Amino acid sequence: MSAPLTPPNALFAALRQASAAIGADPMLIQAAGGNTSIKDGDVMWIKASGTLLADAVEKDIFVAVDLPDMRRAVADGDARADQPAEFSRVQDGLRPSIETSLHAVFPQKVVMHAHCIHTLAHAVQKNCKAMLAGPLAGLNWAMVDYVKPGTNLARLVSDVAKEPIDVVILKNHGVIVAGDTIEQTHALMLDVHERLRIAPAGNNFADLATLESLTAGSQYTLPDYAPLHQLALDSTRLQQATGGSLYPDHVIFCGIGATALEKGETPDAAATKQIQAGAPAPVFLIVPNKGVIVRRDATEANHALMRCLVDVLLRVPAGAELTYLSDAQNFELLNWDAEKYRSTLNV
Numbered sequence: 001m002s003a004p005l006t007p008p009n010a011l012f013a014a015l016r017q018a019s020a021a022i023g024a025d026p027m028l029i030q031a032a033g034g035n036t037s038i039k040d041g042d043v044m045w046i047k048a049s050g051t052l053l054a055d056a057v058e059k060d061i062f063v064a065v066d067l068p069d070m071r072r073a074v075a076d077g078d079a080r081a082d083q084p085a086e087f088s089r090v091q092d093g094l095r096p097s098i099e100t101s102l103h104a105v106f107p108q109k110v111v112m113h114a115h116c117i118h119t120l121a122h123a124v125q126k127n128c129k130a131m132l133a134g135p136l137a138g139l140n141w142a143m144v145d146y147v148k149p150g151t152n153l154a155r156l157v158s159d160v161a162k163e164p165i166d167v168v169i170l171k172n173h174g175v176i177v178a179g180d181t182i183e184q185t186h187a188l189m190l191d192v193h194e195r196l197r198i199a200p201a202g203n204n205f206a207d208l209a210t211l212e213s214l215t216a217g218s219q220y221t222l223p224d225y226a227p228l229h230q231l232a233l234d235s236t237r238l239q240q241a242t243g244g245s246l247y248p249d250h251v252i253f254c255g256i257g258a259t260a261l262e263k264g265e266t267p268d269a270a271a272t273k274q275i276q277a278g279a280p281a282p283v284f285l286i287v288p289n290k291g292v293i294v295r296r297d298a299t300e301a302n303h304a305l306m307r308c309l310v311d312v313l314l315r316v317p318a319g320a321e322l323t324y325l326s327d328a329q330n331f332e333l334l335n336w337d338a339e340k341y342r343s344t345l346n347v
Contacts, residue, residue: 014182015056016056017057018182020057021186022034022189026304026311027117027118028115031253031304034053034112034114037111037112038109038182039109042066042068043065044064044067044100046096047062048096048097049096049098063095063096064090065088065100071104073087098149101151101154105157105158106176106178110181110185112177115249116174120172123171124171124172124246124316124323125320125322128169139166139188139195140165141169143169144156144168144170148329149248161178165178172323201315202227206290206292210290218266219295219297220267220271222294223284230313231310233291238260241257241313242258246312246325250309252305252334253301253302253305254305254306256279257324258286258309259286260286260287260288284302
């Protein structure tokens with residue numbers, strides 16, 4: 001007999017609370033990023049695509065999926081595994097997370113996935129595995145290389161999760177933890193977060209007068225998050241920011257990499273140039289040695305991922321060798337229907 005399509009009340013309430021707690025922390029979750037799940041017999045309840053973990057207590061953001069069917073699809077290499085909506089037990093308008101298959105391959109009851117800033121500050125560096133060995137000592141952890149979220153990533157994780165693994169670092173992506181109770185899994189997420197904690201660098205001052213003059217009458221304005229200016233005020237950090245895309249959600253919500261304003265160029269001219277090249281206008285522009293300006297119509301999700309970029313790079317050493325997403329990896333994200341759907345919901 002199939003499991004009933006009502007969540008296990010006490011456990012589900014605890015999952016909602018833990019999900020909302022990590023969802024409210026921008027050092028763990030940005031915009032619609034991250035997801036949590038709980039398995040109940042043949043049903044897995046998982047956060048819906050495009051919803052916010054921070055809303056987990058106030059809104060119904062979880063959907064039920066057929067767990068055995070999803071696991072079979074992943075194991076068989078069935079293309080359906082990359083269409084999580086096909087595994088929904090109820091067609092109520094919400095789609096399961098694009099990372100449903102990733103949660104399904106874990107044998108543990110509870111799974112939590114976050115785009116932890118401290119994890120990302122390690123996971124974007126080429127020597128990240130060696131760097132992680134000390135801080136994560138004593139945990140059952142593994143690391144997998146970057147691939148687009150979905151079934152291919154789920155298979156990589158499944159290969160390492162066959163051992164007693166409950167922490168997986170996803171290069172250029174984030175962290176996923178698993179446990180048999182919500183309390184245990186939530187505590188493990190916070191433990192990894194603290195073990196990888198890095199103090200931010202950078203305390204340079206933006207040239208606000210020049211930025212205000214530059215943006216007057218344009219489509220751009222000054223950011224609400226003052227640390228964002230640090231991207232422009234250190235030559236190494238500027239190079240890191242404009243070197244390419246470091247993780248998927250930046251591509252989805254802020255475009256490929258970051259754009260620096262050229263000498264003598266106006267913000268609107270920079271935007272027009274990018275539009276004429278076939279790309280959207282930059283969500284933000286770095287003005288070297290002055291600060292950062294952002295589009296006046298930037299969404300909350302745009303702002304969250306702009307903040308994420310500077311929060312990560314302020315924790316990356318100046319001499320670090322970074323791993324950027326390739327052109328092919330950038331374009332497969334931009335042309336992915338699942339991500340187009342998620343970005344339209346999360347504004």
